[in-house]
Amino acid sequence: GAGVSQSPSNKVTEKGKDVELRCDPISGHTALYWYRQSLGQGLEFLIYFQGNSAPDKSGLPSDRFSAERTGGSVSTLTIQRTQQEDSAVYLCASSSHRTGAGNEQFFGPGTRLTVL
Amino acid sequence: GQNIDQPTEMTATEGAIVQINCTYQTSGFNGLFWYQQHAGEAPTFLSYNVLDGLEEKGRFSSFLSRSKGYSYLLLKELQMKDSASYLCALVDQAGTALIFGKGTTLSVSS
Numbered sequence: 001g002a003g004v005s006q007s008p009s010n011k012v013t014e015k016g017k018d019v020e021l022r023c024d025p026i027s028g029h030t031a032l033y034w035y036r037q038s039l040g041q042g043l044e045f046l047i048y049f050q051g052n053s054a055p056d057k058s059g060l061p062s063d064r065f066s067a068e069r070t071g072g073s074v075s076t077l078t079i080q081r082t083q084q085e086d087s088a089v090y091l092c093a094s095s096s097h098r099t100g101a102g103n104e105q106f107f108g109p110g111t112r113l114t115v116l
Numbered sequence: 117g118q119n120i121d122q123p124t125e126m127t128a129t130e131g132a133i134v135q136i137n138c139t140y141q142t143s144g145f146n147g148l149f150w151y152q153q154h155a156g157e158a159p160t161f162l163s164y165n166v167l168d169g170l171e172e173k174g175r176f177s178s179f180l181s182r183s184k185g186y187s188y189l190l191l192k193e194l195q196m197k198d199s200a201s202y203l204c205a206l207v208d209q210a211g212t213a214l215i216f217g218k219g220t221t222l223s224v225s226s
Binding site: 004031033035040041042043044045048050055056058059091098099100101102104105106107108109110 | 120146147149151157158159160161164166203205207208210211212213214215216217218219
């Protein structure tokens with residue numbers, strides 16, 4: 001595809017349920033990132049993948065959050081036992097190489113998660 | 117840690133020039149990005165500064181002063197479509213994550 005895609009675009013769930021959010025990065029991009037954007041807040045870094053490895057998980061807010069990446073491509077962010085404070089837009093981004101070398105991150109449209 | 121400050125909102129008129137400031141306190145970083153985000157859409161890349169000075173790209177320019185902990189985004193010949201949020205982001209010391217400010221919402225009127 002031409003850009004980063006995410007699914008679903010919207011997800012409404014009940015408190016306590018598990019959810020899975022999917023990200024398809026730009027083909028050939030080795031670096032993949034997850035962020036979340038809560039109302040009135042800036043984008044908050046969650047996790048970084050280089051290939052299938054996650055050398056930086058420092059932004060994951062609790063052990064209810066996990067992510068994996070397979071085949072150096074698709075990534076899934078899983079939130080277990082969702083809480084109302086998890087409600088946010090979850091954004092995925094990819095870059096050709098790690099962003100510290102000035103490689104811009106290309107963002108997907110996001111998944112809007114609402115926990116009732 | 118890092119602390120990034122931007123004005124919350126700004127207004128301007130078509131054809132004008134606007135400067136959006138970003139100040140930060142950090143123990144170290146690897147470059148600074150500016151992104152544009154229209155309501156309900158993904159952020160899109162505008163500019164990147166790693167060295168002090170001005171980077172110009174068409175109607176948009178970005179400036180960085182590491183010694184002053186300061187950056188700005190300059191938008192010239194404003195158009196209605198420039199109404200959006202403008203996000204300042206530092207690249208963390210590991211060179212992996214972007215640390216974002218809360219963004220500046222710019223409203224351009226005719």
